[in-house]
Amino acid sequence: MKELTDKQKKVLQFINDFHADNAMMPTVREIAAYFKLSIGSVQQHLKALQSKGCLIKRGSLSRGIDLPNRQNFSPVAVLGTVHAGTFLEQVEDANDYVYINTNVTRNRKCFALKVKGDSMEPSGIVEGDTIVVSQGERVYNGDIVVALVDGESAVKMFYKERDRIFLKSSNPKYPAITSDNIEIVGKLIYLVREYKG
Amino acid sequence: MKELTDKQKKVLQFINDFHADNAMMPTVREIAAYFKLSIGSVQQHLKALQSKGCLIKRGSLSRGIDLPNRQNFSPVAVLGTVHAGTFLEQVEDANDYVYINTNVTRNRKCFALKVKGDSMEPSGIVEGDTIVVSQGERVYNGDIVVALVDGESAVKMFYKERDRIFLKSSNPKYPAITSDNIEIVGKLIYLVREYKG
DNA sequence: CAAGTTAAAAAACATCCGTTTGACTTTAAT
DNA sequence: ATTAAAGTCAAACGGATGTTTTTTAACTTG
Numbered sequence: 001m002k003e004l005t006d007k008q009k010k011v012l013q014f015i016n017d018f019h020a021d022n023a024m025m026p027t028v029r030e031i032a033a034y035f036k037l038s039i040g041s042v043q044q045h046l047k048a049l050q051s052k053g054c055l056i057k058r059g060s061l062s063r064g065i066d067l068p069n070r071q072n073f074s075p076v077a078v079l080g081t082v083h084a085g086t087f088l089e090q091v092e093d094a095n096d097y098v099y100i101n102t103n104v105t106r107n108r109k110c111f112a113l114k115v116k117g118d119s120m121e122p123s124g125i126v127e128g129d130t131i132v133v134s135q136g137e138r139v140y141n142g143d144i145v146v147a148l149v150d151g152e153s154a155v156k157m158f159y160k161e162r163d164r165i166f167l168k169s170s171n172p173k174y175p176a177i178t179s180d181n182i183e184i185v186g187k188l189i190y191l192v193r194e195y196k197g
Numbered sequence: 198m199k200e201l202t203d204k205q206k207k208v209l210q211f212i213n214d215f216h217a218d219n220a221m222m223p224t225v226r227e228i229a230a231y232f233k234l235s236i237g238s239v240q241q242h243l244k245a246l247q248s249k250g251c252l253i254k255r256g257s258l259s260r261g262i263d264l265p266n267r268q269n270f271s272p273v274a275v276l277g278t279v280h281a282g283t284f285l286e287q288v289e290d291a292n293d294y295v296y297i298n299t300n301v302t303r304n305r306k307c308f309a310l311k312v313k314g315d316s317m318e319p320s321g322i323v324e325g326d327t328i329v330v331s332q333g334e335r336v337y338n339g340d341i342v343v344a345l346v347d348g349e350s351a352v353k354m355f356y357k358e359r360d361r362i363f364l365k366s367s368n369p370k371y372p373a374i375t376s377d378n379i380e381i382v383g384k385l386i387y388l389v390r391e392y393k394g
Numbered sequence: 395c396a397a398g399t400t401a402a403a404a405a406a407c408a409t410c411c412g413t414t415t416g417a418c419t420t421t422a423a424t
Numbered sequence: 425a426t427t428a429a430a431g432t433c434a435a436a437c438g439g440a441t442g443t444t445t446t447t448t449a450a451c452t453t454g
Contacts (some may be wrong), residue, residue: 005400023267024221024260027441038403043443048400060442062259062410063221070220071296073270099268101296104391124390126321144392191390193321194301195341202430224411235433240413245430257412259440 004052011035011045012054016067025063073099076132082113082146082153098130104190108134111186113146113155119169120144120155125191131155132190144188150181158184201249208232208242209251213264222260270296273329279310279343279350295327301387305331308383310343310352316366317341317352322388328352329387341385347378355381 004012014034018026026034032042046065049055058064078096098112115129123144125131133146145158147167156167156177165184167177201209211231215223223231229239243262246252255261275293295309312326320341322328330343342355344364353364353374362381364374 007401019220020269020271023216023263023269027259028443029441037401039442040404040444041402044401060409062224062441064442066220071270071272072217072220073268073296074217075268099270099298121319121321124318124321124323124326129321188392190392191388193388195385195387204431225413226411234431236412237414237434238432241431254412257439259411261412 004049004054008045008049008052008054011042012049015055015065019067019070025065027063072102074102074105076100076105076110076112078112078114078130080113081116082131082155083116098132098192100132100190105132105134108189109136110134110189113153115155119171119174120157121171123157123170125155126193129191129193131188132192133186134189135186137187139184139187146185146188148183148185149177149179153185155188201246201251205242205246205249205251208239209246212252212262216264216267222262224260269299271299271302273297273302273307273309275309275311275327277310278313279328279352280313295329295389297329297387302329302331305386306333307331307386310350312352316368316371317354319367319369320354322352323390326388326390328385329389330383331386332383334384336381336384343382343385345380345382346374346376350382352385 011031014031015026018024018030028039028042028046031037031046032039035042046055046057050057053068056066056068058066075097076099078098100110110132112130112132115125115131116127118127120126125144131146139145139158141159143158144155145167146153146155147158149167154167154177156169159166159168159176164178165182167182169176208228211228212223215221215227225236225239225243228234228243229236232239243252243254247254250265253263253265255263272294273296275295297307307329309327309329312322312328313324315324317323322341328343336342336355338356340355341352342364343350343352344355346364351364351374353366356363356365356373361375362379364379366373
């Protein structure tokens with residue numbers, strides 16, 4: 001990516017800010033008005049930015065410019081609460097969403113859960129955390145998973161030994177679980193925590 | 198918010214998806230093309246959605262519709278690493294960013310740090326986590342803060358007793374810190390963790 | 395000095411786009 | 425049967441928007 005001139009940097013910055021504020025790209029004339037420039041001058045700047053790879057044009061659409069590394073977020077439904085100590089599940093209606101960068105979700109089928117309990121505290125998963133789970137994923141020993149054991153869900157570490165699945169808490173005060181009726185729902189891919197107050 | 202008709206729901210959904218994919222709102226004609234409708238019909242749907250509070254129009258701008266609960270994200274620079282065991286700071290150039298919902302940052306001045314060490318593990322803060330810190334904030338006993346102690350930074354719990362500041366690790370194997378030279382940089386407001394592999 | 399780059403302006407053109415109007419059909423409720 | 429609401433269409437108007445061309449000027453660089 002070539003060097004940008006000062007003016008080009010400013011124009012690019014304006015486009016960035018404008019999009020962050022208004023959720024749409026500015027028109028050529030809106031850029032011109034901000035910098036008190038003519039339309040043609042702005043067109044030249046845009047062309048320069050485009051040839052340097054800092055800007056993408058999508059045909060002749062209105063507001064049809066785009067930024068190469070634009071961040072994209074998609075809603076992931078918070079389906080309920082998962083108890084990380086003993087077992088508990090409360091699947092509610094999905095009225096709550098957490099927005100995750102698509103670089104993280106990568107088109108995988110995901111959902112989110114609120115954590116209760118302390119069985120995974122040594123792994124840094126504490127009450128109130130929101131965890132994002134990717135469904136139908138291959139899991140390996142040591143992965144943190146959400147599993148259904150005899151119909152109830154839990155967050156645990158996954159281990160498989162001689163075709164037998166063990167679900168371990170990282171908190172040593174809880175024993176490992178094993179059962180003939182374990183279904184792995186998905187694998188932890190993300191965690192967010194908000195400190196309020 | 199009144200009930201939406203099936204068609205109105207579909208139109209709203211399309212607008213939502215279109216914006217997520219293209220970072221811009223569709224034009225009336227683009228909506229019409231998708232649903233194989235006339236322009237006027239779409240206008241009517243938009244008017245209905247607007248009167249029901251599910252859509253906002255910004256004057257007569259091209260692509261000038263907006264969604265009431267649109268999520269907005271702003272970049273927060275990851276300035277370096279903070280050691281949560283002993284002390285350590287490496288402020289690098291800000292080439293790394295984490296994108297945080299503006300509902301969380303709320304116009305506050307923020308930066309982010311990568312965590313190393315285990316001194317805050319019982320509080321759910323482990324190595325590799327990215328923490329978001331709000332600067333210049335009033336802090337209270339028990340808040341988790343980033344502080345400068347004799348010029349080096351740390352993540353600790355804040356306590357003040359008789360005008361003396363104590364910085365405690367939640368991991369009991371580290372002693373509490375106190376010094377005449379403690380500067381509170383900011384308060385933890387958010388934490389994200391990505392599980393890779 | 396000559397040549398190339400960057401910056402800028404004005405004007406004109408074609409299209410894109412939001413808006414409005416009037417008329418028609420279907421469906422559901424009264 | 426009547427009424428109302430939702431849904432549809434076609435057409436046209438005016439302003440917004442992207443595009444292109446030509447001209448001018450300042451600043452570097454060889």
